[in-house]
Amino acid sequence: MTFTPQPSFTTRPQLSGAFGMAASTHATATAVAQSVLERGGNAFDAACAGGFALHLAEPHLNGPGGDLVGLFQPADAAEPTVLMGQGPAPAGATISHFRAEGLDLVPGTGGLAAAVPGAVDAWFVLLRDHGTWELADVLAYAIDLARSGHPLLPTAAATIGRVAVQFREHWPSSAELWLDAEGAPPAAGTRHRNPTYARTLERLVKAGDGAADRVGRIEAARAAWRTGFVADAASAFLGAPHRHADGGDHAAVITPADFAGFEAGYEQPLSVSFRGATVFKAGAWTQGPALLEALRILEPLDTLDPATPEGAHTILETLKLVLADRDAHFGDGADVAWLLADPQVAARRALLGGVASADWRATERDDTWVPPLRRPDASGPAAGTGEPTVAKTGQTRGDTCQIDVVDRWGNIVAVTPSGGWLQSSPTIPELGFCLGTRLQVAWLDESSPSALRPGRRPRTTLSPTMVHQGDTVIAMGTPGGDQQDQWQLPMLLRMLVGGYTAQQAIDAPTLHTTAMVDSFWPRTWTPAGAVVEDRLGDEVIDALVARGHAVTRAGDWALGRLGAVGLDRATGELWAAANPRGMQGYAAGR
Template identity: 45%
Template sequence: MTEFTTRPEILGTFGVVTSTHWIASAVGMSILEKGGNAFDAAVATGFVLQILEPHLVGPGGDMPALVYSAKTGKVEVICAQGPAPAGATIEHYRTEGMTLIPGDGLLATVIPGAFDGWMLMLRDYGTMSVRDVLEPAIHYAEHGHPMLPRVSATIKGLADFFEKEWPTSFETWLPGGVAPEPHALFRNPVLAATYTRIVKEAESAKGRENQIDAARDAFYRGFVAQAIEDYLKTAEVMDASGSRHKGVLTAADMAGWSATVEAPQTLDYHGWSIAKTGPWGQGPVLLQSLALLKGIDVAAMDPLGADFVHTVVETMKLAYADREVYYGDPAFANVPMEQLLSDVYNDERRGLIAPQASMQLRPGILPGFEAQHALTMEMLGSMSGTGAVYEPTMSHLTEKRGDTVHIDVIDRDGNMVSVTPSGGWLQSSPIIPGLGFCLNSRAQMFWLKPGLPTSLAPGKRPRTTLTPSIALYEGRPTLAFGTPGGDQQDQWQLSFFLRYVHHKQNLQAAIDMPLFHTAHFPGSFYPRTSQPGNVMIESNIGPAAIKALKAMGHDITEAEPWSVGRLTAARRDTDGLLRAAATPRLMQAYAIGR
């Protein structure tokens, strides 16, 4: 089919960087130009995004990364998803009057993991110093950056709440009592001072690796952790429950935790091998979807046709249903990924994909897991809430919910990074005095019912929606891709990947094609609602496809063209040619390379 692109697919041989903000991509490219590798570039890009898109990511957030090192020849996962604090028990939250963990405030906080993850990536895979990678973020925080209209709108929408309930946030985001206007220069001098002090303390040690470890100590065992504990000892703040609550995070929780490296979960599909996080994240739903689609002739379908959309949506409904029953932190739960990805299981499940849209949540029942399946379905059946809950990627629905950013980098040596940082949004919780940033709200993804893989427990990782991807072709690391968007992340990635693999679109063309997703299953974010049978689809897919999908029984919500998803992607060919692309949606993401 004829390729249409909104901008060129970027080509080069030296390096490519693509992210959800043009300044961040430029910063990453500048690191490559200075002699840094893909990992150095990703770290610097990630810290700058905290400054540029504070409604989507912050220093108190979390970060999973897929990395490929040309030196070791391995694809690995960096897990910087902080777990629940020691005081985060179901009993405590129940005594606080909770039936669901709210989507903001202090009870929703887990250990902030992003900083340690970035430092681990820098130390073990990168080449540069703490100063090298933090200086760009310090510059934009101290001297100013152009305020995105979406950030301005978010702050204005929260101004009264901040002034009344979260005064430290009011002071930070509305300096002088005035919300920043779109495109005006905005500064966060307190955050700049925090990162400047971390650099100074790092440089009191000798040697690059020792300096990086000193920076980690400053954050998790030094002045940052102490400032967080000092605030949380007395702070009692309003959250989405409608009441004020204290947090349970302590400096001891932070001091005893560090990011880790683990093997990815993988699946082979038509010559490709796709690597994702383990089931402590939602990443395996992409693999389960592909395992189902292996037995369907996707290549024969029109990638803009109703049959393609219907098949992909019905496939995702099945994969996400299994997520609800089986996924969770493998350190706390037996997650049967081998069975869930097996041909035997998926050959049987594939028969559930019918010509008409399903209205039921249909997780599989695996031997030995019958009680877990029944408990999950009983709990979900007792929930009455319906209606979609989205992050602000869905800009036409909300300006106030937190979201995510994404980065893909490949350098000339073939090192590769796909990383989806998130959390610590300006909407999450109040600014910590003296630090210039707030904590995350990732604990909202736990259930307060015992006996589930995602039941709240101290030390357990929440089942994050953050899900970067690296794909190998014929055993060679080839493609890095991802998107913000919460529960929609793997849905948008799936349609992108299928169109790229089966319909031979270039990266930009595959990203530009109309996107769709379903909210059929329970959302991961408070208040955990669902819309059975729902499909949201960009209207530029065409009236014929939409009419046909409605005839198949789908509950269609038409989105404006160019309003769904924020995909980015990068590729390395066998001859060393590098490619990159970024979505035109929201007019922020950019790919850069040469």
């Protein structure tokens, strides 16, 4: 098929060069990563330094108490590896305990919803095994940002404003860190300092004093995090009852033993072929295989252009099917390879019709689980753009970050860090950060494949992607919760089928469905829901409405925070592209 013509200009250039490239959701993190490359560090050193910078640049979107998923490929490797930074549910996080607390869902805020934080340990493991820099040098950027301060984004300031009452009345440690002396929220652009977090990072570095080598110093920092002062302080502080999203006061169940029992590590990715390319994702403890299933369904079709009525409709209907399969079948330890097999894919493709489905349709077999299909109420969050929102109850929804780096030696990495948002749970006074609430994606239903189970990872929405297309390797991702793979799908279709550059594909108008069960509290479902950027045009949008889609117009530039880097192994050419929406994401390189 013929795609909509590639645009003759983009909001910003796609960068190209041969030395090194970085792209992230914030200019500061990109600058830090590129600085590391310029000083001789490799892509893994740069991604780690930029990742810690994101804690200060986008504190409402990620933090050290959160988690991450990455895909990386060293220059001498034939295929990528998954960087696993998703901690499990604590030993005390049982369904019976949550039910005894009067809960039917895991709350969206509060320490009871905390999984064991995995992001910091994952960064340290990546640095230990594939980086070259000393930990002190990698963390120096974040320490400086924490001590000297970083200007608050308008979205960060707005988030603090929405939870100011919660902080003042229920979370005084968060009020002390994020509100001024009079208890008022800061204005956008205010330089926010976090000296406590700076001291935490310095203590992690100092833990390595006396170690024999670089690896020993990193291992000492890991021990200080997993079995030392971080684990002790977090567990002790959150063990006191505090306000949660349900309006009740609960004590967290996380303990030092839970911290000690988790180690970040590596896994092999899943992959599928699509139009001559190979697309790699993490396993069914993420939502990544849903993108693979979507590509398998769409591969033989001619209607793949998101900017046409037929293409937009087909993409939305495919997304509904694969996200239903996600909720019915995905979870830690689940085998989902059967969903990618020819018979299952053909059966799903046959369900694509000419009108919008208002039904929840998962692939059926004996163990298919059907989630509760709760309709959203008018006071709930707006149709998911992924940005943080706060309802009247103090409910918060945090988004995510993205960083991608490629270096002159051919190392490449994409990491999606999230969780530990400033509005997740009370700030731990001794540490200067809070823990995340990833357990809210687990169900309090034993029959669910993503049921809350001690020692099991909650199924995360974090979902970076790596692509091999001939000599080209692409690393990419986006924030957005349930929208992450939804926004990556049109980008991939435009690049792999339409011939768009990454920057052209990022700039192009996009869409997603809300006709799936939300991964985050309060877990709602909007039958036939679709969210579109107005730039798709009235012809496409009106055609979607005529086909039965319940369309929400999100504005011209509202959906997606995609970023990508790539390399051509035959020529050595490197490139990077970043999202213009919000004027926040940037790429850099030479």
